[in-house]
Amino acid sequence: MASSATSVLLHPSSALSKDNDRHGRVIFDPSLLQNEANIPKAFLWPTSERPDCLEELEAPVVDLKGFLQGDESSTGRAAEIIREACLTHGFFQVINHGIDPSLFREAMTNADQLFHLPLETKLKIERQPGTFWGYTGAHADRLSSMLPWKETLSFGYDDVGSKNGVVNYFVSSLGKDFESIGWVYERYFGAMKELSLKILELLAVSLGVDREYFREYFKDGESVSRCNSYPPCQVPEIVLGTGPHNDPNGLTLLLQDQVGGLEVLADHKWRAVKPQPDALVINVGDTFMYVINVFE
Incomplete structure (x- = not known):
């Protein structure tokens, strides 16, 4: 479908004051975009980059209950499943991971509330260059073409830091009314980081090295936590929420909603990862692959 650019959609909102317009830098405002008939050219992706996903990825679902309870036979089975997944595409899902599903629901609900805030409020926590903290819309602060149709809120969570x-970030940036949301994400990100260290133990077992091998290596590393929102699009077939990419980090733990949309390139085909209730999708990233190659 043909689409033309329209300048009104990617300029600073007229609702923002002169001090908040970031000196003319483009700003993604989904509330305006959704009312337009045409998609701006900056959001269009070449046909070759748009996955036409029909098949489902066989990403195994690993039950962590026995492993977390210290059962050696269950640990061995889980490690073998993970080993097979990592030898093929590097993706698997985990259930019975020890994180309360109610915390997942709180995190999702609060993310919805944050992304539905007025644009001028979200820009109070706009991510600054060189940091992991804050809000971005379509990465329009650093890209000019093939923009992702999404909003992102990131936190540089690190339990050895402050x-x-x-x-403190929510209260100092948005005020005392946002303290409860801050506590939800403090607990959520802390639980996810601890689980990531547990999964690193399983990866060590799957590779036949000491169980603490990778945990010790990564435990003091910085964790980046990210919430993504994909607003409705009137012509979804010509845009991408997130473009094709490799995860550069050591390990990604992803909580999907039940809408789905995650796709993985495996055997030269894009394949969908079907959401599982209260499960987490695990992806082994480039940093972990590098560490394995260095220490082999």
Whole structure:
């Protein structure tokens, strides 16, 4: 479908003051975009980059209950499943991971509330260059073409840093009314980081090295936590929420909603990862692959 650019959609909102317009830098405002008939050219992706996904990825679902309870036979089975997944595409899902599903629901609900805030409020926590913290819309602050149709809120969570850093960030940036949201994400990100260290133990077992091998290597590393929102699009077939990419980090733990949309390139084909209730999608990233190659 043909689409033309329209300048009104990618300029600073007229609702923002002169001090908040970031000196003319483009700003993604989905509330305006959704009312337009045409998609701006900056959001269009070449046909060759648009996955036509029909098949489902056989990403195994690993039950972590026995492993977390210290059962050696269950640990061995889980490690073998993970080993097979990593030898093929590097993706698997985990259930019975020890994180309360109610915390998942709180995190999702609060993310919806944050992304539905007025644009001028979200820009109070706009991510600054060189940092992991804050809001971005379509990465329009650093890209000019093939923009992703999404909003993102990121946190540089690090449990060896300042105590209650996420809570303090929300209160200092948005005010006391956002303290409860800060506590939800403080607990959520802390639980996800601890689980990531547990999964690193399983990866070590799957590779036949000491169980603490990778945990010790990564435990003091910085974790980046990210919430993504994909607003409705009137012509979804010509845009991408997130473009094709490799995860550069060591390990990604992804909580999907039940809408789905995650696709993985495996055997030269894009394949969908079907959401599982209360499961987490795990992806082994480039940094972990590098570490394995260095220490072999």
